[in-house]
Amino acid sequence: MQARVACLSPYDEGTVRGMFSNRHRVEVVLVPAPPAQPEVAAACSGADLVIADRRHKHQVDREVLKQMRRCLLIQQAAVGFDSIDHRAAAEYGIPVANAAGYNKESVADWTVMAMIALVRRSFWLDRQLRSGHWHAEDPLRGLETMGHELGAMTVGIIGMGNIGSAVASRLAAFGSRIVFADAVPRTFPDAFQVDLETLLRESDIVCVHAPLDIDTRGLLGKQALGRMKRGSFLINAARGSIVSEAALVDALRSGQLAGAALDVFEVEPLPADSPLRSLDNVVLAPHRAGATVEADARLIEVVGANLMRVLDGKPPLHVVNGVAAARVR
Numbered sequence: 001m002q003a004r005v006a007c008l009s010p011y012d013e014g015t016v017r018g019m020f021s022n023r024h025r026v027e028v029v030l031v032p033a034p035p036a037q038p039e040v041a042a043a044c045s046g047a048d049l050v051i052a053d054r055r056h057k058h059q060v061d062r063e064v065l066k067q068m069r070r071c072l073l074i075q076q077a078a079v080g081f082d083s084i085d086h087r088a089a090a091e092y093g094i095p096v097a098n099a100a101g102y103n104k105e106s107v108a109d110w111t112v113m114a115m116i117a118l119v120r121r122s123f124w125l126d127r128q129l130r131s132g133h134w135h136a137e138d139p140l141r142g143l144e145t146m147g148h149e150l151g152a153m154t155v156g157i158i159g160m161g162n163i164g165s166a167v168a169s170r171l172a173a174f175g176s177r178i179v180f181a182d183a184v185p186r187t188f189p190d191a192f193q194v195d196l197e198t199l200l201r202e203s204d205i206v207c208v209h210a211p212l213d214i215d216t217r218g219l220l221g222k223q224a225l226g227r228m229k230r231g232s233f234l235i236n237a238a239r240g241s242i243v244s245e246a247a248l249v250d251a252l253r254s255g256q257l258a259g260a261a262l263d264v265f266e267v268e269p270l271p272a273d274s275p276l277r278s279l280d281n282v283v284l285a286p287h288r289a290g291a292t293v294e295a296d297a298r299l300i301e302v303v304g305a306n307l308m309r310v311l312d313g314k315p316p317l318h319v320v321n322g323v324a325a326a327r328v329r
Helices: 013-017 038-047 086-091 102-117 121-128 141-145 164-175 197-200 222-227 245-254 293-313
Strands: 001-005 025-029 049-052 073-074 154-160 177-181 191-193 205-208 231-236 257-262 281-284
Touching: 013 025, 013 222, 013 245, 049 293, 073 293, 102 121, 102 164, 102 205, 102 257, 154 164, 154 197, 177 197, 197 222, 222 231, 222 245, 222 281, 245 257
Parallel strands: 001 025, 001 049, 049 073, 154 177, 154 205, 177 191, 205 231, 231 257, 257 281
Antiparallel strands: none
């Protein structure tokens, strides 16, 4: 059997072919950037397998999905799957899977780095020193440079999946108190599941590791940020649209929040005139928290293994829309 594979991610043909063993012949169709929906529809309409866009620029929407009559699997080459209308895919009997867990170590490392950078004012101190200031000898400015120990803080994790759990494992070594909120009941050693209201009220640091979906879009808006501890910190390494940036800017300027670390934004790239760029109490990263050599290698392995499972007649792993096997129309 020769399977047609439509690849919307920025992989070359050799990389895609390398995901399959010699027992499966594949025809690879690449969709170039910049995104063009007619090209996406043309590539996907006759595809047996679709590798969705890890950059979230090519949209697999309902119009594309209804033309996909032989698709066995849409495999997202990322953890987030909000560029795919997974509910519509379920209506058409097409499984949608993500690459769950491939970058959990990378994002967890970045998240803990961001926590320490915020509570110790590391990036601000770096900028101050480079501009000629040495606050250690100034008793007034010396107080301004005082930080906190991570082990003395309560950390609230929104979303206790692969990444949230990896963050919790790291925090346990610091001795932090850990609470978490999740859509499903979970257990984790020395961590306590609470509702979102309790998490916001009790946490010194809140970090977001939930997927972007209908129930999480705008989850942390003006009211939610207002319920956080005054002087607490927010970290978002999930999706920008989970947090209202306008409300976040207001909270940072008013002192309701002492700082924030953001790897994701409502609009990407972050606009040049975004007020987030001018705030001293914000740590920014260009959606690269999961970008490590090790994670990238795991991603290709995870995507390739799931595509091979389907061609071998096995059900795909990490399905996010509840479709165990494709219903070919």
